Each structure stands twice: as structure tokens, then as C-alpha cells.
Amino acid sequence: MKRFFFLFVVFSLGIATISLVTNGYASENNTKPIYYWMKFKAKDKFARSKIADLGVTIETVVEDSVAAIGNARNLAAAKKSGMLELDFELTDKMLDFPQEDSNFHNYAELVQEMQKLAAQYPNLAKLSSIGTTREGRELYMLTISTDSDDLSRPAVFFMGGHHAREHLSVETPLLLAEHLLKSYTSRDLRIINLLSKRTVYILPSVNPDGAEFDVATDKYRMWRKNRTKNHDNSYGVDLNRNYGYGWGGGGASTYPGDDTYRGTSAFSESESLAVKNFFESHNNITITLSFHTYSELILYPWGHSYNKISNQKDFQVHKTMAETMAQWNGYTPEQSSDLYIASGDTTDWAYGQLGIISFTFELDPKMGMSEQFKPGGGFYPGQSYIYPVFQKNLEPCLYLLEYSDNPYRVIEPKPLAYGLSSPLW
Numbered sequence: 001m002k003r004f005f006f007l008f009v010v011f012s013l014g015i016a017t018i019s020l021v022t023n024g025y026a027s028e029n030n031t032k033p034i035y036y037w038m039k040f041k042a043k044d045k046f047a048r049s050k051i052a053d054l055g056v057t058i059e060t061v062v063e064d065s066v067a068a069i070g071n072a073r074n075l076a077a078a079k080k081s082g083m084l085e086l087d088f089e090l091t092d093k094m095l096d097f098p099q100e101d102s103n104f105h106n107y108a109e110l111v112q113e114m115q116k117l118a119a120q121y122p123n124l125a126k127l128s129s130i131g132t133t134r135e136g137r138e139l140y141m142l143t144i145s146t147d148s149d150d151l152s153r154p155a156v157f158f159m160g161g162h163h164a165r166e167h168l169s170v171e172t173p174l175l176l177a178e179h180l181l182k183s184y185t186s187r188d189l190r191i192i193n194l195l196s197k198r199t200v201y202i203l204p205s206v207n208p209d210g211a212e213f214d215v216a217t218d219k220y221r222m223w224r225k226n227r228t229k230n231h232d233n234s235y236g237v238d239l240n241r242n243y244g245y246g247w248g249g250g251g252a253s254t255y256p257g258d259d260t261y262r263g264t265s266a267f268s269e270s271e272s273l274a275v276k277n278f279f280e281s282h283n284n285i286t287i288t289l290s291f292h293t294y295s296e297l298i299l300y301p302w303g304h305s306y307n308k309i310s311n312q313k314d315f316q317v318h319k320t321m322a323e324t325m326a327q328w329n330g331y332t333p334e335q336s337s338d339l340y341i342a343s344g345d346t347t348d349w350a351y352g353q354l355g356i357i358s359f360t361f362e363l364d365p366k367m368g369m370s371e372q373f374k375p376g377g378g379f380y381p382g383q384s385y386i387y388p389v390f391q392k393n394l395e396p397c398l399y400l401l402e403y404s405d406n407p408y409r410v411i412e413p414k415p416l417a418y419g420l421s422s423p424l425w
Ligand SMILES: [Zn+2]
Pocket: 162, 163, 166, 240, 292, 293
């Protein structure tokens, strides 16, 4: 602790010499944006929502403190807010791309892996693209089922990679696809049963443009958004603030240079629009799970409002499922806005517009306040996390698949004895 404090003093002194003339965002393709870590005092969700409205991205909530990332504009606003306790610039040195992270898939490797799975399991896996990104990359998805054309089969849509620097959220759904296909062919009865009655849609990377930008050099760039060129020459829209339910509300910035920039209109981005179009043309989707990192949370609507879901049954299904899944992965289940208000996210839209039971997982790691100052915070935990994080999230994924025929089953009274139609006495 003492050592940490000493390091922090060094950082704090260092920051005094840093010029704030930078606009805080990349105005050219090859320019690395300047980011700052900030620690705020915030005693409840209302205070945290005020912080989110500064345009920063809140990454960790620990008791009465919040750790967030933002640009120079956000830092200036944070200093005026009276809530800022500490801040320092993220240096290149802290974001070095570790060579030992080569197990993460860049876009070319991801596509190759998905093509390989589709070729290896032609009767179970179908590769398709649901659209293209701003930079023209295909948004590849695997459909996994014994009959992928049967649109009457209940389906779960798994997706990852909305945010560029959250690379672990791409690996988890990719490993899920691989696991389902391998288990089916090795005669795992549970998986055979699931794939014979359900359809699994897996879109590992919603934002490959951003992810590629984040790793295009030999250093992580801490990039979050997509790569749309905005009218002020800054880059990127926050895809998880661009969905069309409650769009334009709190916790989503109107400043194009901010990391939570919501875009010029709901679904202004080709990536979120592609997800929308696919969902709207596949009403067999009953449940969706969007993977993000980090903090070890299971979140459900609403994010744009402090209100609970007004339909009691729907609220209970979300809550029950979140609490059940938390038993397996150890994450904290809660309503999204219990953290802070954020509008325009995937789950608010999927549930609010389409009635789909919707979850966001913030995957590992979970970091204490002092650990925030590790290189890269929690975004780059290293490739040793890939498999264990998938493993602890496998059971929640299978559970969602099992209940996708009728998610409301989770709130029905349980039979007294499984498999018996009458009580034992
Ligand atoms: Zn995210």
C-alpha cells in the first residue's frame, strides 16, 4: 500500500508537467489518443450518474469510489465537478502490447477460426455475415444448430466486442461456439439435446474496426469506440450508446471526441444497425447476452432509467436468471442503472423494443481501487484469462439456451419431485 502511494505521488507530480493542449482524441488514423485515469468520490448511483455525464467511461465501482477513464476534455470537466480525487495520464509504457498475448484473435485470425469451424462441422455450423462495418469489414456470425434454417426454433443471440479494447469479450463467445460443436460431435447428450431443439447465434465481434485499431501497432491503444469519422474530425461512436431505446438520455455524450459519444442518431452506425436488422428479422430470438469487460457483473435492464422493468413477470425473469447465473460465475447480479445511468445500450433496446430477455456480462477481472493503476487497468489482463473466463461462463450460457423455449419457466413453481407428476406422499 505504501509503495502504491509512493508511485501515485510520482504520477501526480508527473501530471503537473503534462500539457493539456491535446484535444484528447485521435484526429488521425495513426494517432494514439491521450487518456487519463480518474478516481472520484461517489456515494451512490445518483452521484455515479453525474460522473458518467462528464463523458468518462466508468470502469470500477468500489463502495463510495469510482474509477473512470476519459480524455482531456473530460478531465477538465471532472476537475470542475468537485468530485475528482485523483488523476493521472495513461502512458505508452503502461499499454505495451505484451508479446505473450498472441492467443487473442485479431480480425483475420477470428475470421479464419470461424471459417474453420464452419468447414469442420458443416451440418451444425453455418457462417454468414449480418452486415459490414464502417471500414467495410464483414460482421461474421456463426449459426449453430442441427437445423439452422428452422426459424421456429427458440434461439439465444450471444455477442461480444462492442467495445474495442474489451478483447476478452470476443474470445468468450468464440470459445462457446467451439465448445458446442466439439461437445456435440463427442456425443455430449446435453449439448446434442440443446442443438437439436435450439438455435445459437454467435457474433463474437460487433466492432472489428475498433478492435483492429486497438491492436494495429505493437501497443494497445485503449480504444473503445468504432471508427466512424465524426464531423469534428474525431473518430468513433460508442456502439453501446447507439441503440434506439432511450437513446439520447443520460450517460451518453453528445461530444464526438468522448468515449461515450452516442452518435448523430439512434442506429447511425452500421454495426448497431446490422444487429438491429438481424434481430428484427429473427423473432425466434428470446434471449440475448452481450459480453463486455470488465468488473465481473451480470446486468439487466434498465440502464437508461432508475425505474425497474414495469412488467413484474419480466422483471422477475431477469432478476431470477441473473441471480442463478451468478452462482456459477461468481459475478454480481444487478440492474444496470444501479451502477449509473447509461442510455442507448444493446440490452435496453432488445428488451424495450423487442421484449427479448437481455443481459450484459462484464467479464473478469474485478479490480479493487488500488489495482486500477496496473498497466492497462482491467482491459488487458493477459491471455491466461481467456480459457478460465470462458469456463466459468459456460454454465450460464447453457442455462440460457435451456430456458430459451420459455424463459418464464424460471419463475414457475418447481415440481415437488423432478420427473413425477404427483407428489410423493
Ligand atoms: Zn464494454
